[in-house]
Amino acid sequence: MQHSGPPGRGCGGTRARSSACAAFGAWERCVRHAAGALALLAALGAPGAAPVAAAATFDLPADGSNIVGRVQLIRLDNPANTLLDIARHYDLGYEEIVRANPAVSVWVPGAGTRIVVPTEFILPPRPWRGLVVDIPRRRLYYFPAPRRGQPAQVITFPIGIARPGWPTPLGSTRIVAKFRNPSWIVPKDILEEHRREGQADFPRYFPPGPGNPMGMLAMQTGFPGIFIHGTDRPWGVGRRVSHGCMHLYPEDAAFLFPRLPVGTVVRVVDLPVLVGSRGRQLYVSASMPVADYASAQSLPTRAVAALAHWRARHPGLQRQPMPWQQLLAAASAQRMMPVPIGAHSGQRDGRAAAQAPLSYAFPPYGVAANNAQVPVAPASGAARGP
Numbered sequence: 001m002q003h004s005g006p007p008g009r010g011c012g013g014t015r016a017r018s019s020a021c022a023a024f025g026a027w028e029r030c031v032r033h034a035a036g037a038l039a040l041l042a043a044l045g046a047p048g049a050a051p052v053a054a055a056a057t058f059d060l061p062a063d064g065s066n067i068v069g070r071v072q073l074i075r076l077d078n079p080a081n082t083l084l085d086i087a088r089h090y091d092l093g094y095e096e097i098v099r100a101n102p103a104v105s106v107w108v109p110g111a112g113t114r115i116v117v118p119t120e121f122i123l124p125p126r127p128w129r130g131l132v133v134d135i136p137r138r139r140l141y142y143f144p145a146p147r148r149g150q151p152a153q154v155i156t157f158p159i160g161i162a163r164p165g166w167p168t169p170l171g172s173t174r175i176v177a178k179f180r181n182p183s184w185i186v187p188k189d190i191l192e193e194h195r196r197e198g199q200a201d202f203p204r205y206f207p208p209g210p211g212n213p214m215g216m217l218a219m220q221t222g223f224p225g226i227f228i229h230g231t232d233r234p235w236g237v238g239r240r241v242s243h244g245c246m247h248l249y250p251e252d253a254a255f256l257f258p259r260l261p262v263g264t265v266v267r268v269v270d271l272p273v274l275v276g277s278r279g280r281q282l283y284v285s286a287s288m289p290v291a292d293y294a295s296a297q298s299l300p301t302r303a304v305a306a307l308a309h310w311r312a313r314h315p316g317l318q319r320q321p322m323p324w325q326q327l328l329a330a331a332s333a334q335r336m337m338p339v340p341i342g343a344h345s346g347q348r349d350g351r352a353a354a355q356a357p358l359s360y361a362f363p364p365y366g367v368a369a370n371n372a373q374v375p376v377a378p379a380s381g382a383a384r385g386p
Contacts, residue, residue, distance in 0.1 A: 093158030093238015
């Protein structure tokens with residue numbers, strides 16, 4: 001079904017057919033040049049096809065915890081890869097992989113480099129049903145209705161979020177429609193913005209296809225003009241790139257689209273600080289606040305409130321001294337991944353370094369994956385679709 005996005009404030013806002021994807025200006029030029037260079041490296045020495053990310057699916061904790069997944073450690077054995085290739089393979093966004101590896105070059109990590117893969121997540125507060133989108137965390141959580149006799153699960157995806165000045169509405173809504181191969185009539189305010197930025201030839205209309213900023217699969221929310229959809233610029237996932245919509249990797253859109261019923265509840269939240277625990281070990285996840293959502297509380301104040309709230313709900317933690325200084329340090333660092341705090345935090349914080357790293361020898365995704373199509377799987381040569 002073809003669909004033209006409703007007039008007014010809507011999706012996309014990124015130039016189609018660009019060889020890069022993430023944002024604008026110098027960043028865009030940098031991605032374009034790096035993609036070309038890495039494609040040449042891949043052609044010279046990296047046989048095979050691009051890896052395809054698997055949706056991160058976890059059984060929900062049944063022990064009172066709110067943490068799923070584990071931090072992983074890899075060794076980069078194919079130097080043609082960037083951190084963005086690794087992020088996409090593990091279904092992570094740009095900020096997640098970069099903030100977990102602050103000392104590693106984004107574009108040339110280097111052969112043999114050890115890279116932390118932050119595939120551990122503190123879940124948003126209950127209720128755990130439908131879709132929950134945490135804007136500062138740049139992540140979407142899908143809590144499908146459990147099947148009879150099966151454990152309840154969560155499936156989580158990284159998302160590209162709104163650019164400054166175009167905030168996604170907070171609150172609750174539902175999925176009201178789904179569209180395959182959407183077309184896009186560019187809303188007037190977005191078209192005017194591109195004109196002001198010197199893009200006089202920015203199209204008024206994008207037909208269905210891999211160069212469409214709305215991607216090839218779109219899920220419409222009840223918020224006017226706001227969709228969850230794929231993107232023709234997958235390397236923008238995890239960054240501030242949209243005009244209010246939530247951008248998924250094409251392969252994640254293909255995974256979610258057939259599994260998400262129309263009518264599913266959607267809850268959009270602004271939670272830059274999340275606190276959780278596994279057993280008696282506390283963790284905090286802090287992300288950069290989104291300035292569009294003005295808050296009367298500072299990030300440290302929100303961190304203290306989150307810890308106090310979690311502690312009050314878990315009597316077993318109330319006898320422990322509260323690690324306020326570690327909490328504030330973690331909030332200041334804004335690493336996004338869960339950081340252990342408390343009595344055993346030193347041991348826990350070395351959990352990735354203590355692992356034997358897994359070899360990462362996949363070829364990079366390459367220029368062919370810089371569009372809204374699902375990339376080709378390495379083993380079968382077939383694209384994964386809905």
